[in-house]
Amino acid sequence: MGGIIGEFNFLEPEWIYFPVGQPGAPQMVSRQVAQRAGVLDRKYRRYAKALLPELKLLDEIAQENSAGPVAVYVPLTPPETRPLVAAVAWLVPRDSPDAGRTVEAIAEVVRGPRSRRFREPEIELVTLPLGPACQVKEILTVEDAPTDDGRQPLIEELTHYVLPECYPEGVIEFTITFNRSGLAALMMDAALDMANSLIVEPA
Structure with a gap:
């Protein structure tokens, strides 16, 4: 994980630790x-x-991004439609922006173009216990996944790009991605x- 060890709290049993890799x-x-x-x-075996x-698929994507730890939200009541994994939370070490290791530089990068963006991101500079952070809320379209009525489904992301003192060479990205549904307020x-x-601490 780029020379660091990270962890975050989550509520069980719906949130489950995913041992990526x-x-x-x-x-x-x-x-x-x-x-x-x-x-x-029988119901849970099928589920x-x-x-x-x-x-x-999540395991493959997380490994490609060197993500970890990762947790998945699997509702106790099986959803009627996919995705069955209703939310994913993961931590990823990132390089600092070329303009410098500041939350302002991160915010400028985030404002740049991004594919699948449904609307402009909501960006706020905040302070977490781990350190100063750039908080980004985005709504994205899901590629190649139209609904039965032809609409493009949407997902929501809340990302914190954090600058902890113990990781001076880079940025810690913590993202939770979830379906835009009745769970939105709960997931936020x-x-x-x-x-x-x-x-986060050195490995």
């Missing part, structure tokens, strides 16, 4: 979902099995709680 990580999370009701009932394609509150619980 470990052999059989998607299967481990799937089994945990199947067992969390206390019994291996857990249906999660596997999404968990495998969870994202802020997680961001305020961030801990």
